[in-house]
Amino acid sequence: MGNGLRGPEVPDREQLAMSPHTPQDLVPVTVIAGYLGAGKTTLINELLAHDHGRRLAVLVNDFGAVNIDAALIADHDGQTISLKNGCVCCSIADELGDALDQVLTLEPAPDQIVIEASGVADPANVAAYGQGWPGCRLDAVVVLADAETVQAKSRDQFVGELVVRQLRRADIIMATKRDLVTEAGLTAVTGWLAVTAPGAPILTRRAGQLEPELLLETTQPIDRPRRQPSPAGNGPAEPAFDSAVVEVDGTLDRDRVEAAMADWPESVLRVKGILRFNGAAGGLHIIQRVGRRWNIEPAPNSLDPSRSGTLVVIGLPGTLHHGDLTASLLS
Incomplete structure (x- = not known):
């Protein structure tokens, strides 16, 4: 997976049978997927820096693309960045299974693992690890779609089939870069997404707008709806959820x-x-x-x-x- 050309191989039955865990003590895994340029790395950066109260282990393909404020870093050994908020960021390198094994041995254990899938990977291949790798269970597959370009890319003769397949693997679709399209354009693209990937909830996002409750597993009641800026930036805030x-x-x-x-x-x-x-x-x-x-x-x-x-x-x-x-x- 390190070269970004294909997803990892699905764990075999013998590997899955070796897990000593019960479903209740498995670490939930969220897969962040989407075609190149959809905003996955931006979202990962915001997750790492956000004060969400969870110890995340975030696995990324391009370690150099993760831009973390130096003030937030507690330790950096070349392959792993440890943050002061308890989160860690690790490189997938060439083998996702090895990276999962590495973070599962961390003390204290992570509350959740987040995997950034390659922009040209089938999310189902990555999700197979979350579903069955010893010590893990799949929480969600979140597929990002660039609101400005996803429809055009879906028609591309070379990558269109992959883009549509990624969307249809999603538990949740997040249309990103909503500030780059008009309200009419946003309505059109979310309508197209609903037809292309029927049944998947569709959220919209602009850079800097992060709602961990939508991306990460939660067991705690939420006091009140979070609010996001209005499209024009000067009206009353809209509830995000x-x-x-x-x-x-x-x-x-x-x-x-x-x-x-x-x-x-x-x-x-x-x-x-x-x-x-x-x-x-x-x-x-x-x-x-x-x-x-x-x-x-x-x-x-x-x-x-x-x-x-x-x-x-x-x-x-x-x-x-x-x-x-x-x-x-x-x-």
């Missing part, structure tokens, strides 16, 4: 919860929480959803039972209707 805490008492029917996870609209970006099921599938379970993809896993025995009955839901502004979300879990 909404959040809701859905609380339910007692035990729930697993089939009903699975149907709700599948049916909740694309505007629901992330869900994380703990519910108790009745019947043969009873007990505490961890529920997660990112974009269209969701999963339910048994909770560890060490989990505090008082934490059950709560889901943290993050969605597009004005789209989270608390009563409807709750009713869908109970009906």
Whole structure:
């Protein structure tokens, strides 16, 4: 992967079977993908510098392109940069598996791993590592699309097929450089993205606008919606996202919860929480959803039972209707 020409090989069955971990203690992996020039490195730089309270291990292809303020660096050994906020940035070099093994041995362990995919890689190849590499589990595939150029690139006879395939691998699509297009142009490109990659939530972003809650796994309620500047820069701030805490008492029917996870609209970006099921599938379970993809896993025995009955839901502004979300879990 170091030469940027192809994605890594998918781990084989023997490698995956060797993992001693249970699903609950695996480190979540977020893949940041998108064609060349979509803004991946800019986003990575902002993630590393942001005060988001998480120990991130960020794996990048081009170590020299990461431009970190010297005041934030605690140590730099040539292949790894350690930051004062607890994050580390490592070079993928020639083998993604080796880089993952390296960061998984860090003390203290990272809260989350972020992988910058090559601009010409198929995100599915990179996501295969997050899904199955020993010690890891896939959190999300976030594909960036340059709002100014993505449609033209999708029609290119040489790279168009790759650009479209990258978009269709996404759990979440982020249209970048929104400040370089008009509002009409932004509406047109987001509409095109919705048709090209149906079902994937579509966010928009301008440089300097970072919302870690949308990119990284979260388990904590969010006090209030974050706000981003208005398109003209002089109007009232627009909410970047909404959040809701859905609380339910007692035990729930697993089939009903699975149907709700599948049916909740694309505007629901992330869900994380703990519910108790009745019947043969009873007990505490961890529920997660990112974009269209969701999963339910048994909770560890060490989990505090008082934490059950709560889901943290993050969605597009004005789209989270608390009563409807709750009713869908109970009906």
